[in-house]
Amino acid sequence: MKHLIPECEALKARLPQGFESTLVLPCLRRVQEERGYVADGDIDALAQYLGVPRVQIEEVLSFYTQFRRQPIGRWHLQACHNVSCSLRGAGSLLDRLRERLGIEPGQTTPDGRFTLSTVECLGSCGTAPVLVVNEVYHESMTPEKLDALLEGLE
Amino acid sequence: MSGGKLITGFAVTATSHTLGEYRARGGYQALERALLGMKPEEVTGEITASGLQGRGGAAFPVGRKWSVIRPDDGETHYLCANADEGEPGTFKDRWVLENAPHLLLEAMLIASYALGVRHSFVYIRGEFDLAYRRLAGAVEEAYGAGLFGKDIFGSGFSCDVFVVRGAGSYVCGEASALITSIEGKKGYPRNRPPRLTVRGLYQKPTVINNVETLANIPWIIAHGAQAYRTFGTTKSPGTRLVSVSGHVTRPGVYEVEHGYPVGRFIHEDCGGVLGGRALKAVIPGGISTKVLTASEIEPHRLGHFGDCEDRRVLPQSAGIPHLEPLVFEGESLQAAGSSLGSGGMIVIAEGTCMVRVLQVMLRFYHHESCGQCTPCREGMGWLHRIVDRIVSGRGRPEDVDRLYEISRANDGTTICGLGDAAGYATVGILDKFRCEFEYFIAHGRSRYDGCLECLGSS
Ligand SMILES: Cc1cc2nc3c(=O)[nH]c(=O)nc-3n(C[C@H](O)[C@H](O)[C@H](O)COP(=O)(O)O)c2cc1C
Ligand code: SF4
Ligand code: FES
DSSP states (O other): OGGGHHHHHHHGGGSOTTOGGGGHHHHHHHHHHHHSSOOHHHHHHHHHHHTOOHHHHHHHHHHSTTOOSSOOOSEEEEEEOSHHHHHTTHHHHHHHHHHHHOOOTTOBOTTSSEEEEEEOOOSOGGGOSOEEETTEEEOSOOHHHHHHHHHTOO | OOOOOSSSOSOOOTTTTSHHHHHHTTTTHHHHHHHHHOOHHHHHHHHHHHTOBOSSSSOOBHHHHHHTSOTTSSOOEEEEEEEOOOSTTOOHHHHHHHHOHHHHHHHHHHHHHHHTEEEEEEEEOTTOSHHHHHHHHHHHHHHHTTSSBSSGGGSSOOBEEEEEEOOSOGGGGSHHHHHHHHTTSOOOOOOOSSOTTTSOGGGSOEEEEEHHHHHTHHHHHHHOHHHHHTSBOSSSBSEEEEEEEESBSSOEEEEEETTOBHHHIIIIITOOBGGGOOEEEEEOSSTTSOOEEHHHHOHHHHOOOOSHHHHHHSOTTOOOTTSOOOBSSHHHHHHTTOOOTTSEEEEEETTOOHHHHHHHHHHHHHHHOOSOSHHHHHHHHHHHHHHHHHHTTOOOTTHHHHHHHHHHHHTTOSSSHHHHHHHHHHHHHHHHHHHHHHHHHHHSSOSSOOOOSOTTOO
């Protein structure tokens, strides 16, 4: 966390005074981008830097589904299973993912390559079904596109 | 064609989102006009006169919300653009963020000027990737060109903008939860009153508007409220961004003038139902709005009957010509018992199992309930478990009544609209497709093939 402080300081330029607490989410995002998850030490450092209670940061980490306290696989496959994606084949896509990876949503392959998750509507319903790989949207997915995609992920 | 284009009326290219091209289309001229030629109250007056209503779901009049704020009362005021876009079926704000981010920024500057706002915020959902990068890029371009910061256009008006990314929570799109989230806390909605325009972000008066709502503002300031009112209908002026998905041939974001017939929109503009199937139902404005049957959309063609039992009996040609087709307008949808909501339209083809559709919805609401209110926290779990049980073939005859009871217990007893919405959505499906639930319970299986996917889809 400490080496990110200059970057976080820069964010303050466009915020009103006294908005340190607003930096909780942006800072946690940056920490997670670097480490892949948020470690105990990060929480302490952030609480100290922003002057917010540690418990507030812990509550944030458990409330928002995008934050993680544990490392996950190299490739995070997130399949939307909300209504529009389900109407366009999210179910078969998930079945194929289960079959190809041999894991259930919420699990990571033993080799640490893939973590599979189901997520709610990602605002990509017009190009359903959607699969997000790490940060990137893969839209209008088909089993064939999925197979090709998985081949390319080391 | 679905009418005038106030937001999407330009060709989308690889560079049409940039500042240079936005300016070449006349961008930021409305801002200049407001800053140099209008008083803040005049800007709000123009917006009030335009009749613009919120596009985030509740259709609240923008002028009425803004008028609570006195721009020169010496207080600190804040503006937040709601770019959380979490309502399932909705992806129109994403279109604006990806293709016209400067339109949002110009609108925020105009609104900030009208409301006496020095610091403004965009709260964008955490999963958005390209939309975020486009927006962040546009913010830097705008700062670079002196459009944010101090003394904009030499007018003496100064304004900053800060983009906060969410982190995966549907309820944070609710205005008060959004504020708590910008304050760096877990996104619990707050009890009202006080209204957010009285006590909002960090306890200061705050206006929150949806991205699409704001995107209408530069046009209104550039052309005037009267010109705006020539689009749409008297009660619903202007256009709507409708995001269409589901069993439809050409899904996507369409700008539709209020008053345009919904049936014609689906059959002509969107290319009709996938695989040439008949239309079964439409969720008109995000899953929190009540489902409508095909005959409610086109009663003049199909005849008007309430639920699926009737549909089996009546021939589809039993149209009643004097009945009015449903049109894109608040009142028309209200009369049909639903709403335009967030503009997220989901098209459902004949043969789709509505029990399964409800199961997906309830899994979502259960997952997203923040847990503060007992009826919502417990109710969502119950609803979800009952429908799961029906789908697993172990439904009980009393389950349908139980679903009704639990849904109604939520109405008006919760802090935010999530609990209500889940109840409405459930009641909407039960009212119109009760027989499918009864069939599922009696036979232990779906009346259809049980698939949600429209087989034969491309
Ligand atoms: C559970 C819930 C989720 C919501 N999500 C959103 C959202 O993602 N985007 C949005 O603009 N409004 C959302 N709203 C509506 C907001 O509370 C608020 O009414 C809206 O942002 C106000 O802007 P408008 O008046 O311009 O529509 C949500 C409301 C509820 C109850
Ligand atoms: S209605 Fe549900 S989501 Fe809204 S505050 Fe209550 S528990 Fe939370
Ligand atoms: S339902 Fe999957 S992106 Fe909207």
